[in-house]
Amino acid sequence: MNVWNQLTLTTTPLPTWIRSSLLHSWVGALRGWRRGSWLMQWADPIGAVLAAIVFGLAPFVSTALIGVLLIACGGYWLLLTLSDDKGLGLTPIHLLVLLYWLVSVAATALSPVRTAAISGLIKLTLYMLLFALLARVLRSPRIRAGVIAVYLLTALAVSVEGIRQWFFGAPALATWVDAGSTLAKTTRVYSYLGNPNLLAAYILPAVMLSAAAVFAWRRWLPKVLALLMTGLNAACLVLTFSRGGWIGFVMAGFALVLLLAHWFSRYLPQFWRRWAIPLVLGVSAAFVVLAVAAVAPLRDRVLSMFMGRQDSSNNFRLNVWAAVQDMIRDRPILGIGPGNDAFNQVYPRYQRAGFSALSAYSILLEILVETGVIGLTVFLWLLLVTFHQAWTQLQRLRAAANPDGFWLMGAIATVVGMLFHGLVDTVWYRPQVSTLWWLMLAIVASYYVPAWGWKPIDSYQATEITE
Template sequence: MNSVWQQLTLANLSVQQWSQSSYVHHIVGILRSWRRGSWLMRWAEPIAALLIALVFIMAPFVSTSLIGILLVACAGFWVLLTLSDEAEAGTGLTPIHLLVLLYWGIAVVATALSPVRTAALDGLIKLTLYLLLFVLMARVFRSPRLRSSVITAYLLVTAVVSVAGLRQWFFGADALATWVDTQSTLAGTTRVYSFLGNPNLLAGYLIPAAVLSAAAVFAWRNWLPKLLALTLWVVNSACLVLTFSRGGWIGFVVAGFAFLLLLIHWFSVHLPRFWRIWAVPVVLGISAALVVFAVSALPPLRDRVASIFVGRGDSSNNFRLNVWISVIEMIKDRPFLGIGPGNVAFNRVYPNYQQVGYNALSAYSVFLEILVETGAIGLLCFLWLLVTTLNVGWQRLQAFRKLRHREGFWLMAAVATLIGMLAHGMVDTVWYRPQVSTLWWMTMALITSYYIAAEPEFLPSEPIESPNPPKEDTKNGRSTIA
């Protein structure tokens, strides 16, 4: 069974050997001599980190067109880095990269066979830019210093976004769309949207912020940064709750519980035997009780949560159910490779299936959207990618846990964020918007950056803080964690 799992998750795949036998291997490094003589390219990795940070700094405040320009810049710089790479081709590749490439290939075929090929090509270009951003981030994030800098930049920007959202709650804000059923008790409730213009989009944007700021409480050194991280967590979490986005709440709660479970697992080796057994039920029980108490004590929260379970009795639920019915009909007609990627292709095809009065810009479910765009083949590849990514995250976390290395907290946050964003994505597709989609690929890149090709030892790149360092292997003179 273990062997089957390793084959499924590509755990034993020699990526470097595969890359050396590919045609791509021959073009990597063709500009190597130019790079050696370039003064600017001495700072290639920090420049790449700056470009990535600019994407997250600008995303909440600018148009999607400008975000697209930044993505093009990131993609172009990755191409330049790859063509002038000093490292041996394939050393930065992982099984996650290969599955991302496979998914892109399926999207290319789906575009070629799409009934609206031109519209699908627009979606393919956007998907390609996101994936090139992913590979650039996965490369840059291998440096703990650059990784921490980009995360810090994102968290500081979320503070500005969240404070603006909280200001809307206290001073009021005009609803830019019909976000609440006019017949419900929440008709007059303010739903904050900050600079993003949509409360559901804001909630999706803040899920990674809430989890990463919680991780920063443990990962950042000294009390002042930890106090800043705690403040960021409170502000981001409060703003997310005040979006009154039910999908966002689901993602927030799922991500929070996942992070709690990983934290308990992390610290369990230092707990007495009793707490090793009972820590999970006690902590999760208390957390669940606090959530139930908050929902019960605050009428707006109670009414909004209750609306999740009333089925078609809520206008938003009814709208989504009708859209899902139409989307399923679309899937039935093109079950294997779908209609091609992107919302433009969806908007061209969906009117042929929609029920009267239920216009939609997307499938309102990530998994249905993938089925529509790339069919069952694309969905299977996406699920394979998720399983492999989570397996990489879990394996690396075990290594960090044994060494008690601070990087483990960022890895736990990335895994919990991925799970939370998927939970949100089950009932919405806001992470197809660039402000959120870039964060999804940042989460994937964080996990990928911790991958190290299968070796008996895993040695982190930063000093280890542990009162019980690993035992020394007297035969080869290095620490082991096997």
């Protein structure tokens, strides 16, 4: 058990690390200025507004503008941190995010295409700074709920446009379905995102969080709105006909259902408490099977997953994965460096004829290509620590019957779904989706309650000495 606690950083003495860390020594340098600043009295709400602008505009604007907004968020986080108390907001998840960034820096320094890798490192850094800002400001339940609401309302507009495309038609902007398939003429909605797979990845968190909102929002009218959101978001995701999105949707749904069954099981009699999770899981699985069996387009699309190279999309991915494995074998330790620019410069040397690609079409393979075995190990460690922290805090919230626990369950389910979708695609490297990935990690991190109760490290030292 001691090894497990060390592995999950449960027993990591963060105050001791902070006091001895050169990296953390500059935190609080502008603390005196902040105390006299009228504007910084609203520091957290200002950060929340910046984040809300990112999530409110992401589906509708160019990636360049999203980059500018991320730079603003990163700059504000730096100002906030320089004027903050030491140790506030730091969690074990932060340490793993920092470690992954350091591995990416090393991969960039040793990259065979260093200039392109630097571009990728800058993008990764901006996403991580967004995570740091969100993890800081989302500690307020009110701000957390507000930022989530902004994303949900934005996703609702995106879903409505997607459903409109289903009824009135939308031109395919690329060959998204095998021409020989029975679904060749089926409309695959893409809304404002321009790609059905990207839309599925964007909507997936909205399905889980809107389902969580049914329980988290207190009044009946918001609950009805949340229920409507859940239905529209789920319908839009299904109508993308994204097989990876469907896999993520099903796995995220199972995760959310299991978490909800666990949450409410304490209110059930002993018999139902024991059988609630197996029954809910069984009913959910039966519903999915019946839906696939009864709806012909859904059945055809699901069966295409098992057609191997007979399906053009499968065949394309298999050829890309074979080439990517060759790339990994040549640079297994630290990879080629982060970012799609680095991938696009190296991949042509390995690609099979006629199978050009912009990414590895698998998150695990992409991480292996970019940062090697070391990077993948740190990423898996980050996931382990994140899930452990999420489960620990969920038990605390469940014991207190705190409705904020529903947002945490929505975030956990979303992470599960995005990971399963990511096994066969890399659309969540796009900023509209990547920002949501870091939002989910930030939501989990925002629930962390350290042993010293978020007191400044200076206060912690004084308490430690007097005790």
